[in-house]
Amino acid sequence: MPRPRDDDFATRVVAWFAGAARPLPWRAADLSPWAVLVSEFMLQQTQAARVVPFWERWMARWPTPAALASEPAAEALRAWDRLGYPRRALWLHAAATELVERHGGEVPRGLDALLALKGVGPYTARAVAAFAFGDRHPVVDTNTRRVIARAIDGVAVAAPPSAARDLPAMERLLPADREAAHAFNAGAMELGATVCTARTPRCDECPVAALCAWRAAGYPPHEGPRRRTQARFEGSxxxxxxxxxxxxxxxxxxxxxxxxxxxxxxxxxxxxxxxxxxxxxxxxxxxxxxxxxxx
DNA sequence: AAAGCGGGGTC
DNA sequence: GACCCAGCTTT
Known part of the structure; x- marks a missing residue:
């Protein structure tokens, strides 16, 4: 059972999200699970704003898994263009083929079937289950992880991703109601992406500033080992x-x-x-x- | 647990 | 410049 404070936290995030959500196209009502799956592949390690035009073109050209599976992988790679991590395009094409061959051309609803698809991990599987099918699952991405680290745990920087820790932490905060859980999953991500940002959080706009453990503690700086620095890209x-x-x-x-x-x-x-x-x-x-x- | 994987946005 | 981004697979 969620503690009263957790209910308050979720309620505030959901209310804020209702008015502050960016109009991202994959949030439109009545989208196909395929449309959501495509968006989640493109969003892996890629800012939402940059994904929008790629997703629009992709869905116009390949509105169903069968449409994509009917073309060679080369076409998927060309459409992926410079979005980055082109293996995602390869995996999405492979997933479309598997959907046609093993799931009647549909995106499966179950978590296990989703996780079995190439390129679908703990985040993407739950995101599709939650956002495409409305099922109640904890969805934890880098934004949500940072929001929980700050507001709940009171630390500046989230621990490295760990499904074993992240999912129970989100589950404790997740409202029991399906629709509220959906809105909280999306709202927590949005909060991290637009307000509780990595560099310069905009606490004056935050709906849970009054509940935030990190704020209450006086914004203590990060302690412990720094995140592994990314290898230099130039010349790599x-x-x-x-x-x-x-x-x-x-x-x-x-x-x-x-x-x-x-x-x-x-x-x-x-x-x-x-x-x-x-x-x-x-x-x-x-x-x-x-x-x-x-x- | 750590490495490797794009490319662009941001400060 | 360095850091970050709706992560994943492989070792």
Missing amino acids: DRQLRGRVMRELRAAHTPVPRGELAALEPDETRLDRVLASLVADGLAVGAVDGYALPHN
Whole structure:
């Protein structure tokens, strides 16, 4: 049973969300579960505002899993364009194929069936279950994790993601009512994304400022080990992978290795990157060069 | 538990 | 510049 204070917390977030929610297109009423699934793939590690145009084009072109599954993976990779982490496009295409072959072309409703899809983890499975089907599950993303860390735990920085800890923590706050739970899941994420932001939280606009443990404690700074610093992107293999993929997307015939060599003078590095792309299924190598995968 | 994976926005 | 983003799979 939620404690009274938790009920108050959820009630305030839900009320705030009703008036403050951004009009993101995947929040429209009566969307298909497929539309929600596509949005969740695109939103992984990608800001919502940047996803909007990609999602609009994708849904216009492939309104059903069957529509996507009927085209080669190369087309999914081209439509993904520069959204980042192109493996997501590959996995979404694979998921669409699996939906057609094993689920009658529909997104399954159960958590276990969702988790079995490639590219669907603890967050995405619950987000689809909650937002597409209205089922009551705790949904915890990086925004929610930060809101809970600050408002409930009173610390500046959330612990690294851990389903074993995050889901029970959200479950304790989640209203019993289905619709209220849906609104709280979405509202907590929105609060973290627009008010309780990582850098400069806007506590003067926060609906739960009066309940916030971090605020009550005087905004204590983060203690303990810093988050692992992300490897430098400039000059990285990741950057080169992106550049190679860009060439492959633009070409409709295999790109000779000699042409790709213009991207990178160090042939050892180029070959390492090409091998990694092939290993990931993002590219296929043939005698006449490299191309996007057909299947 | 940690590494690796894009690319752009933000401060 | 460094940090962050509706995470995931692999090792």
